[in-house]
Amino acid sequence: MKVGDLSVYIDMSLLKPFSKLPALNAATILLVEREERFQQNLADALVGDTTVTVNVRLAKSLPLPMDNEESRPRIDLVVFIINLTSELSLKSAEASLKYLDPGYFLGKVCFLATNARNTSVPTERLDAMRKLAASLHCPLLFAEDQTPDGVNSATERLLTVLKVAAGLVPTATALYLSSLTRCTIPPDIDQPSFE
Amino acid sequence: MDDFGRRLLQRLVRRTPAQALKATLGKWERLTVAQRQSVDFTQPKVAVMEQLVAIFEENGWTVKHITELEMINYMENANRGMWHAFQMTDPKDDANAVEMMQFKEQFKSHLSELVRHVSVKIKKHTDEALWIRIAWGDSYSPPNHLKPTYVVHHLQTPYVFVTSLNSKQKPFLVQALILSTGYQGIKDANLSGQKLTAIRDLLMKQYQQIFPSKYNSPLTEKNETVSNPHIEREQSEHASKRLQMACEAFGDGIVPQLQTAVYKLETKFRGDANTNRTMTKREGPFRCLVKFASTNLLESFRECASSGIASTPVSPLLSSITLKGRNYFVVTENGLPSSQT
């Protein structure tokens, strides 16, 4: 495949952060969740915010279908919702990453993990999650998806990150916020201690 | 009333919840309204038992009446024990014209020729289904009313549903059925379950099926919930296509409440080619038994397909539950379409 084709391929389905002009006092957030359950509650809570008109786009995975390319507003923040009790949820999120323009990874992507406290979550998956977020310098938020307060607190935190990512907060840029909140892991995370 | 009758009645009273017993007595025309009122169902079972025994003795009713009562009770709540479905094959041309009276006489006469002591009771249920209660005896012992076999047959259809039938009794029942219905053979329909209504509706296609049609399928209209204008589902066509395929494979709305499906796989190993190269080249079958269980299996499968846990189009193994009306499969190498790999 010649480089030319490659670029066409990449360009075609790649989601770009600055390909369109932003709307006035509005922000658009894309929630990507394989299970398509928590994202619905989050969406209903997010659009409730009165200070900013929030547009929510819901998707099961990337790439997004081409045909509603024109009608889709510029996406300011991409949130990958990962249900830690399902291996498939993490794999599907990982597979979607390659459809994001590198520009997104400067503070416009964040991971939201649910069911982290569930004991059926093997520690290896939790570490893989943290390593993925750390390697992409993205923040890793944890949320409780079963209770309404869990949904509300997750919505609050997403709204703050979204407002910064959409440039609606004069004093902070997306990159600056992500450098403060990005996930880090201890250096010896890989070293097994039960030899 | 002899103590065998008493034991039979006691078992019936003990096994049936008070309300159901009351309803059954209601349906049993033999009791006058006064007699029915006299039985106080709020009392413990022992007291209810005594009252019933008194009424039975008062009317001089025998074991025959008790078995009649038991049959009505069984017909009302049949979802217990394990029901097996059979399908009669190669019908003669008059098979469709069999009429109830004619079937009743022929079945009773054929069966009593084959088995010396047998008690047969045939009743028609409200849904036109024929219920047959058979108490088997043999040349020495009288019919054993404690372990009756129940058979349900819908006239003009090849389907028969049987519960608590042992292998010794089976040939006699089969012979009697064939002779009295104008069919010439019978085969196991590979369908069994605890809920008679579920396996009957599945086999006789008495449930809402979705077919591809020109017009906008009712499914998409149903779930276009009016959501907030600011929320937009990007892959909504994928979702509706998945839902359409899920409903086409497993039915729409209320589906027969099947609870298990069993697959005996005897196909070659089919891992992903690069990691299990040695296994895929292996000659023999990779034998395994897969059992799916859920309180409502078809609903679970439907949600698997519509939520994407199962990829669509649905695997022919799963969709053949509804297509063929079966829930037991032996899958061999040729049984599986080669395109499956």
Place this chain on the structure above:
Amino acid sequence: MLNMEQHRGSAVRTPINGVPVQKRSKSYRLSYGSCLGAASRFGFTPTLTARRFSTTRRVSKLHNVKEKINADQLALLVKMEWKLSYVTPLYQFRHTKLKSYSRQLSVFITAEKQQGLAVDVDRVQNSYRVSFSLVHGMAGTDDAETVLIQVHSKHMFAKKDEPQKLIWSGWLTCMNGNSDYLGSLPKDFICLPLFGSSGPEDLTSLVQSWFKQNFDCCIGPLEISHTSLQWLAALWTNCHNEDNIQHLKLIWSLPVAPPLQITYTVDPQDAWDLWGSVRKGSGAEKVREEEEPGKIIDIDEVMSFMQGLNSHFYKHFRLDLSSGSLKEVATSLGSAKYNGKIKISNSKYMITTLTLLTEGALLKMPI
């Protein structure tokens, strides 16, 4: 304050004020430590190491357990299905004082039981008899000895001379616990992290509350994690060439409404062939390994073994098992359930299984 020497290579955690405090607050410090330890799993405080399962396991075949452990104790261990719990280190538990513990526990149970019932005292008095006993030979080099607890009782209305029935049994063990961790415990603490119980629930909670009161420890339910279940599936399949496992049964549950349960039972010989095909170095190294006393099994082999089973399943049903969770693994050698129920039916593989479960329990220990 106790100076908790950390695992090799990681920063030593020094307590905040460093002043020695009496016993009561110490356990508080310890339990505080455990939640801190748990917190470290969630990536907030980078200083503490998150521990996890070892990635390789030695299957020691030489342990012929039969000679070392006394017969009827072994029979009991093999017969029952045990409910697992984890126990934090016991403070001042002495293997020498088992006799007095038996008496104390018996009195404790009788007192607790008596509160509920207004029955004349002497009949109830001798109805619960507890016996603590040591299980020799069921411990690694530097593990504490395994303790077996049995509660006999006569039924309330039984006649005087009727023999007492065994109504509840339990054991505490530590099988090949991590030597660094065990070494790091101060001398008055004994670590028997794995607690198995079989019998009525109320007696189990009575015994557990007695332990909590007397040895200042925390006891909680211990699930068998997804990874441990996969390890057990591989370990048991690995034994097929010596003891026929009859079948490898895996029970998955998928998160749909109503929940879907899938029982995937594989023919033992086919499972063994698949296991053989994923073993690394099934070529040359395998021969070298034969001479070694125990074979080394690697986590990647376990993963590709499960991956092989799942992709075979997917190719038939186009249903991805990894979207659900593994709930139970069973063979003729034993069965393990996610909710913490274990049955070891063949004594030969008790050591490996208990080692795995001990590791799971140690993960719950405070740092």
Place this chain on the structure above:
Amino acid sequence: MEGASSKGVLSHLSHLEVVTRSRKCEAQQPGRVAELKAKAAALVKQRDQLKAQIQIQQNLQKLRKSMNKHSNEEEEEMDEDSENSQLLRLMARHSHLRDLLDAHHLIGGYDVIKTSQGKGMCVSLATAYEGVYLDTYNLELDLKPKLRIRRHNIPPFIPLNQLAEQSNMEANIKPFLHLLSQHLNAFAGRKQQLKLVKENHKSIEVMESNVLCSILVLMLTVPRQKTAVLCTLDYTDQTRCLPTNARFESEDKELLNSPDWKKHCSLLKDTPLHKALTTMKTIGSIM
């Protein structure tokens, strides 16, 4: 000083702005002309296309007329370029079939649509009785490797497989669909009649019926002496919704031999049941 230089700079900037604006509109002029030329070319192309389509339609009409007249003489003027006429003949046949399908849909026969990317088709058969649309039944068929019924919701007492063999479905599906539609409509008609009888004639008790409605036993009462007459109707021919045989039984033998009741017998055999019963009631021979 600082203000002057800035003024200098500002004026320079505005001058540059003026220059660019003027240059842009000159460039505009030639662009405008090219744009118009392209538009013209596109319009010409579209016109030619439409012309060609009209030409094809005309040929199709001529062909369809000749096909309908089954005129066997060869259409000389058509075959100058055989490949083109071949295509036209195919298109004609296609539009002919499409019209046939629409017709079937209109007269309530059946609808056929393609499914699973052409590998299968789904037939939906509508049933109606006395102008009232009743149930619609569906049949999904696999075309490859051979015509086979894949899925259907036909009730089990309609012998679908026998009908398929009998009308040799695999060879030609039209007779099979016709036969099946007959069976289904007859069944729907019989069921509808039974429903109407139960609704309109409460006084007449239905003693016996079956799922296929192929047998019916009614209890009639003669007004004066209140003698009971048992009327049995047999619908042995399942493609018709009228009984093939009707017979009466009663203690009062000679009542049955009376001419009225003979007439009733044939009446029941050629008129729908609910209508026949109303006429018998008006004559006064039954309650």
